[in-house]
Amino acid sequence: MRITKRQIAVITVLNIVIAGLIAAVLLLRTPRLAEGGRTEPDDGGTVVVAPPHEKLRDAQKGKVKEISYETRLMGSGDESVIFTFNGGGVTYIFGNAVVPDYDFDSSGGFLCRIGSNGKILGFTYFDGKLCAAGVVEGGFCAATVTGAGTDDEKSMLYSVGDDGVTVGLSIVEGTVVDVMPAGSKKMAVIARIGEGTLKLTEFTRVGGGWALGSSTRISNALKLQYFDCYILNDEYIISARAFSNPRYDKIVFYTFKAGGDAVPHYYDLDESMLRPYAVLPYDNGYMAVCDKNGEAAIVTVDYGFKSFRRDMLGFKFSGASLTELNGKYYACFVGADGGVTYEIDKQLNRKTVSAIGGTRLGGVVNMDNPLYVCTTENTVTIKDGGDISVALDIKDCVINRVIKTGYNEILIVMTATGGSALSKPTGSADVYVISVKL
Numbered sequence: 001m002r003i004t005k006r007q008i009a010v011i012t013v014l015n016i017v018i019a020g021l022i023a024a025v026l027l028l029r030t031p032r033l034a035e036g037g038r039t040e041p042d043d044g045g046t047v048v049v050a051p052p053h054e055k056l057r058d059a060q061k062g063k064v065k066e067i068s069y070e071t072r073l074m075g076s077g078d079e080s081v082i083f084t085f086n087g088g089g090v091t092y093i094f095g096n097a098v099v100p101d102y103d104f105d106s107s108g109g110f111l112c113r114i115g116s117n118g119k120i121l122g123f124t125y126f127d128g129k130l131c132a133a134g135v136v137e138g139g140f141c142a143a144t145v146t147g148a149g150t151d152d153e154k155s156m157l158y159s160v161g162d163d164g165v166t167v168g169l170s171i172v173e174g175t176v177v178d179v180m181p182a183g184s185k186k187m188a189v190i191a192r193i194g195e196g197t198l199k200l201t202e203f204t205r206v207g208g209g210w211a212l213g214s215s216t217r218i219s220n221a222l223k224l225q226y227f228d229c230y231i232l233n234d235e236y237i238i239s240a241r242a243f244s245n246p247r248y249d250k251i252v253f254y255t256f257k258a259g260g261d262a263v264p265h266y267y268d269l270d271e272s273m274l275r276p277y278a279v280l281p282y283d284n285g286y287m288a289v290c291d292k293n294g295e296a297a298i299v300t301v302d303y304g305f306k307s308f309r310r311d312m313l314g315f316k317f318s319g320a321s322l323t324e325l326n327g328k329y330y331a332c333f334v335g336a337d338g339g340v341t342y343e344i345d346k347q348l349n350r351k352t353v354s355a356i357g358g359t360r361l362g363g364v365v366n367m368d369n370p371l372y373v374c375t376t377e378n379t380v381t382i383k384d385g386g387d388i389s390v391a392l393d394i395k396d397c398v399i400n401r402v403i404k405t406g407y408n409e410i411l412i413v414m415t416a417t418g419g420s421a422l423s424k425p426t427g428s429a430d431v432y433v434i435s436v437k438l
Helices: 005-029
Strands: 067-073 080-085 090-097 109-114 120-127 128-136 139-146 154-158 164-175 175-181 184-192 197-206 209-219 224-232 235-244 248-256 261-267 274-280 285-292 294-301 307-315 318-324 329-336 336-342 351-352 359-366 370-375 379-383 389-393 396-407 410-418 431-437
Touching: 067 184, 080 128, 080 396, 080 410, 090 128, 090 139, 090 410, 090 431, 109 139, 128 154, 139 164, 139 175, 154 175, 164 184, 164 197, 164 209, 175 224, 184 209, 184 224, 197 224, 197 235, 209 248, 209 359, 224 274, 235 274, 248 274, 248 285, 248 294, 274 318, 285 307, 285 318, 307 329, 318 359, 329 359, 336 359, 359 410, 370 396, 370 410, 379 410
Parallel strands: 109 128, 128 175, 359 396
Antiparallel strands: 067 431, 080 090, 090 109, 109 120, 128 139, 139 154, 154 164, 175 184, 184 197, 197 209, 224 235, 235 248, 248 261, 274 285, 285 294, 294 307, 318 329, 329 336, 336 351, 359 370, 370 379, 379 389, 396 410, 410 431
């Protein structure tokens, strides 16, 4: 059968129409690229590989004029920060990621190094959940935990260089809660073992590594909540909360030399219920912010643990913190109606810091005057009690560190769920590093 020119033309048009329909169907079936370079498969399971997510990227310009730049560590889970250090023009952020996506190659512990201009310089990942980190000779020591809450609870220690390179160091019993320098070529690692035991282990710097040294185990029939560890006259002092709800709650100090027995010293004003929230050393001894039957109290004790003083403040609260700057102490009590912060001097004279009224103190740094960085549920405020007053719309902010980086500039490391002053988080919360010009 012979095909005419007219028939050929009709067949050609039909072929073009069919080709167009097929192309349209294929376009509709192509998966949409999700934010951050991930892919979402279509109903047929087709997956498209997107360009790789740029991890080592420059900071972005702040969304509001007060923020000069913002660096956001992205992840679809709720990332958290456990330790921050700034030195040599680099900010070191140790934390945990829940999901291995966007910036994070794996879930668990990470170290992110950020340059002075906010550029991400590199990531280091740890095997397991990071539970503690600290500055020691030669860089840092970090610890991850496995089997938390079980009989096989243990921590892995890592030696971490300024370049982020890690070397496995040692396995210790329990969950590490603190790492600290302990003099020339020494560090101390404090671990919690179960509910009523703390253990301090010394390590000595040998060449480029660390050698295991002496240790002291502290056990108590009560539950122990670790606060801090100090060194005085070549002796360790560990402050803790000793409690057995609902009948007993006290401050306890343990004094010892590594390898020796620990001696407990309790707050001894015949108080069976005096819950401590934080403890710091001051010129004449130790200071604690406490709860006495729901009422705020400030408790002090001398270095010999012989004389105690308790000042009742006359109001109820739900949380408290204690911060020191230039020999002055800032006791912040937070309740349902907001917060109140006292400035306390070396003679224990105190005054209310009106600039912080109604907010939670997140950090204080030394500018011309003390500069307070405070939070509420929806706002971060920066004030010095004088001319400086900045309010930023930031939601659910948890401040890890406030660092002075210039004459009129500070760096804030925090987690947040967003707000108009920040870029939108990838998950419900991200880690943010923001530089604020004052």
